[in-house]
Amino acid sequence: MGKDAFEIVALVARPAAGKSEVIDYLKKVGETERRERFHVGSFEELDDFPIIWRWFQEDDVLTRMGRERNWTDERYYFRNPDDWNVLIEMMSAIWEEKLAADPKLPDRTTTIVEFARGGPNAFREAFSHLSENMLRRMAVLYIDVSYEESCRKNRRRARPGLEGSILHHSLPDDKMEFYYKENDWREMAPDGEGWFEAKGIRVPYVVLPNEPEVTDDPAKLGPALEKAFGALWRIRSGG
Numbered sequence: 038m039g040k041d042a043f044e045i046v047a048l049v050a051r052p053a054a055g056k057s058e059v060i061d062y063l064k065k066v067g068e069t070e071r072r073e074r075f076h077v078g079s080f081e082e083l084d085d086f087p088i089i090w091r092w093f094q095e096d097d098v099l100t101r102m103g104r105e106r107n108w109t110d111e112r113y114y115f116r117n118p119d120d121w122n123v124l125i126e127m128m129s130a131i132w133e134e135k136l137a138a139d140p141k142l143p144d145r146t147t148t149i150v151e152f153a154r155g156g157p158n159a160f161r162e163a164f165s166h167l168s169e170n171m172l173r174r175m176a177v178l179y180i181d182v183s184y185e186e187s188c189r190k191n192r193r194r195a196r197p198g199l200e201g202s203i204l205h206h207s208l209p210d211d212k213m214e215f216y217y218k219e220n221d222w223r224e225m226a227p228d229g230e231g232w233f234e235a236k237g238i239r240v241p242y243v244v245l246p247n248e249p250e251v252t253d254d255p256a257k258l259g260p261a262l263e264k265a266f267g268a269l270w271r272i273r274s275g276g
Contacts, residue, residue, distance in 0.1 A: 181222075
């Protein structure tokens with residue numbers, strides 16, 4: 038952990054819960070203020086959605102060439118459910134590669150790792166596929182919304198022609214139910230703040246409630262994030 042900023046923050050939630058809005062808000066805050074209020078320095082993002090979108094594109098190219106799809110079927114469901122864990126392993130490998138190239142990266146940069154999970158390949162499974170090196174440096178902010186609210190916001194953010202956009206990609210209702218209706222977060226981390234274990238490593242977490250919604254209003258989101266990140270910093274520092 039840096040002197041005044043997190044090394045790694047995992048920003049996790051159900052789909053459309055508000056993760057992208059949090060990152061968008063943080064980008065618009067100057068670095069000095071961001072460090073003081075949120076303990077987030079100059080930051081880089083690791084998000085698995087761009088990888089998923091590239092897989093979709095790759096499979097469509099293979100289909101046009103008359104070859105077998107690699108990752109997904111014709112409805113863009115994963116052919117192998119374990120591919121959710123491949124995504125986590127890939128993000129972990131990307132971060133480890135960056136660290137090897139620049140060992141001082143965590144001293145000056147907060148890495149924000151963003152992903153949504155549900156079903157049998159949910160959060161406990163996902164965190165077990167991050168490297169121990171990442172887990173030891175990590176703090177987790179979970180944005181809490183119900184499945185029904187996740188579906189509502191997922192429909193709201195859809196923009197035709199922007200399916201590959203971080204802010205405006207959206208899932209059909211059948212995929213939301215199949216992949217995300219079940220959620221094991223509260224089994225893994227039952228309280229509003231505390232610690233959970235992954236690979237035998239204690240990882241601090243704080244829950245940011247987003248129902249009623251705060252991520253749609255910067256005037257509400259700023260204070261809510263300041264409170265949540267402040268609590269997370271206190272837990273992380275006291276661990």
